[in-house]
Amino acid sequence: MASLTLSGVHKSYGSTVALAPTDFEVPHGEFVTLLGPSGCGKTTLLRIVAGIASASGGEIRLGGRRIDTLPPEQRDVAMVFQTYALFPHMSVRKNLGFGLRMKKVASAEQARRIEHAVAICKLDGLLDRMPRQLSGGQQQRVALARAIVMQPALLLFDEPLSNLDAKLRESLRDELVALHRRVGTTSLYVTHDQTEAMAMSDRILVMNAGRIVESGTPLALYRRPVDAFTAHFLGHTHLLRLPVTGRGKDCRVSLPWGASAAIDDLADGADSALVSLRPEGLSVVPDADGAGEVTAASFTGAQVNYTVRIADLSLRITVTAGDGTRLLPVGQRVNVAVGERLHALKSTGQDSGHEARA
Amino acid sequence: MKNASAADNRAHLVAWALLLPGLVFLGALFAGPLLWSLAGSLGLDQGLAGFTLEHYAQIFTRPALRSGLLVSIYYGVAPVAVTLVLSIGLALLLRRHFRGRAWFNGLYKIPMAVPGIIAALVVMTLAERGGFLDRLAAPLGLALPRLVRDPWGVGVILTSVWKQLPFMTLVITGAFAAIPQEVSHAARTLGAGRWRTLLWVELPMALPGISAAVLLTFIGTMGSFAIPDLVGPPSPRPLAVHMYAEFGSGHLPLVYAIGMLLSAFAVAVLLGYYALSARAARLLGGSARKDDHE
Numbered sequence: 214m215a216s217l218t219l220s221g222v223h224k225s226y227g228s229t230v231a232l233a234p235t236d237f238e239v240p241h242g243e244f245v246t247l248l249g250p251s252g253c254g255k256t257t258l259l260r261i262v263a264g265i266a267s268a269s270g271g272e273i274r275l276g277g278r279r280i281d282t283l284p285p286e287q288r289d290v291a292m293v294f295q296t297y298a299l300f301p302h303m304s305v306r307k308n309l310g311f312g313l314r315m316k317k318v319a320s321a322e323q324a325r326r327i328e329h330a331v332a333i334c335k336l337d338g339l340l341d342r343m344p345r346q347l348s349g350g351q352q353q354r355v356a357l358a359r360a361i362v363m364q365p366a367l368l369l370f371d372e373p374l375s376n377l378d379a380k381l382r383e384s385l386r387d388e389l390v391a392l393h394r395r396v397g398t399t400s401l402y403v404t405h406d407q408t409e410a411m412a413m414s415d416r417i418l419v420m421n422a423g424r425i426v427e428s429g430t431p432l433a434l435y436r437r438p439v440d441a442f443t444a445h446f447l448g449h450t451h452l453l454r455l456p457v458t459g460r461g462k463d464c465r466v467s468l469p470w471g472a473s474a475a476i477d478d479l480a481d482g483a484d485s486a487l488v489s490l491r492p493e494g495l496s497v498v499p500d501a502d503g504a505g506e507v508t509a510a511s512f513t514g515a516q517v518n519y520t521v522r523i524a525d526l527s528l529r530i531t532v533t534a535g536d537g538t539r540l541l542p543v544g545q546r547v548n549v550a551v552g553e554r555l556h557a558l559k560s561t562g563q564d565s566g567h568e569a570r571a
Numbered sequence: 572m573k574n575a576s577a578a579d580n581r582a583h584l585v586a587w588a589l590l591l592p593g594l595v596f597l598g599a600l601f602a603g604p605l606l607w608s609l610a611g612s613l614g615l616d617q618g619l620a621g622f623t624l625e626h627y628a629q630i631f632t633r634p635a636l637r638s639g640l641l642v643s644i645y646y647g648v649a650p651v652a653v654t655l656v657l658s659i660g661l662a663l664l665l666r667r668h669f670r671g672r673a674w675f676n677g678l679y680k681i682p683m684a685v686p687g688i689i690a691a692l693v694v695m696t697l698a699e700r701g702g703f704l705d706r707l708a709a710p711l712g713l714a715l716p717r718l719v720r721d722p723w724g725v726g727v728i729l730t731s732v733w734k735q736l737p738f739m740t741l742v743i744t745g746a747f748a749a750i751p752q753e754v755s756h757a758a759r760t761l762g763a764g765r766w767r768t769l770l771w772v773e774l775p776m777a778l779p780g781i782s783a784a785v786l787l788t789f790i791g792t793m794g795s796f797a798i799p800d801l802v803g804p805p806s807p808r809p810l811a812v813h814m815y816a817e818f819g820s821g822h823l824p825l826v827y828a829i830g831m832l833l834s835a836f837a838v839a840v841l842l843g844y845y846a847l848s849a850r851a852a853r854l855l856g857g858s859a860r861k862d863d864h865e
Contacts (some may be wrong), residue, residue, distance in 0.1 A: 316757075
């Protein structure tokens, strides 16, 4: 059972903290993603686990064995890089066999594992090519196969899809998910792309400014984020600080355009609450005397995106486009309704810039 | 169609006209003297009737000259081999971060600016019997072996290495720096330790740069005159030194012949290198070298 456990792992350069003391666990066979904006320390964390960067302190265990004191070649991890990092002077076959040769795997076993990896990564017919003769997608498949043949206890991915074009990225993403289901290797994946993270992961660790802000399943993090940063980073949202009216069970927040809405998770005695309004959690109601006005409308097929100017805010509202949906024209007066129960968010202070800016 | 070919011709003419200054320059300063030397070495400066291979024959029959060719090759190969090992070590050291690295990085390049003859004089003052090092070692009861004008040409090798080291290190450092870090990191996570990563991944990837540096320094030292003349043993001497001696005694055709032989050897090595790297490029399915021209 190879689960990965980090306790108190941290990294600083002089007085600059790149990574605050971090604890987390990736249970055996789980696919966990570190998600965050660039510079949040996610790649540093991954490189520390791989052993190609050193931590300033803390402990890393893989399958119960302490690995942070070992050099990368003894850690039983394999890594897939954003730039593919294939060996340009070796054929695909030699690339795939490199790690096996280094680990002195018997040649019959080498051949068996390479054959297996070629089959699942769809590399038939490419074995005798050189890396530069392959497309980006093919190169990344080779890199993936090169990691899989090692049968590592842990697979690490450093934004492996970022260099590919959109369509290829999506298909390779689905292949990666299918592959993980088949092989079941414990995996730690780094990305700044929230769609990628939500589509692939069993669990997401949201990172910001060198620390893990929140963790949970993609569904839980999207629907009921605890931290304002998570709400803001996953999907599109408007973060608003709203005054609280009433007490106890009748507790509500007043919306800037006059209406009020029920709220959960409010701290005792708080007189204001930070809430997240998702574009799909809002709806527009045409009303000649409405407080808002449609300033932009775009039809994208499955949905309509409106921008509504209301109470000095510019709100993005997404409406599912059914058969009978009528497109509201720009200039139409509307009211905005909140369709879901709101809940109060915790703010770690890193996101104050987004607050109330909508 | 006719118009098109006329335009083509005009374009060709313009291209040649633009190339002309360059061609004249190359012809006057490079091809001309080379052809003149070739003619002189064959006795053709006396007219067609003067044709002879005698001067070339001399190189291979006079013992001093015959060994001169071998010594030239030796003075080309030995310093380059020593420099190569030292430069790779230095380049690896310079990849790491240590205190004073920036200083060191600037200082090691100084010998590049020092002429060979000065380098030879420096080595003479340092390593000559009764020189600086000898006097330092004497109180300790140590006697230095003969390092200047010694039969093995240690003085020549020492000086050439001192002179070549910066250039070779510069090129090799560049070749290593051009390797993406991720590739080395990938090798590490795939089970290769530091040394095996160097041997199987980094050195092969740096090879085009390394071999070019080796070739250039080899050709440079093989023809060098000042260093072997000053710190080399009186006998045997390399061809370049013989050339100077023969020039002094007015045997111009022989000087031409030796010069042609040295040039031919350098060109042969160069062609061999191109053939090898072209073959390597084919084997690699077109290596990075080809990339440069695309």
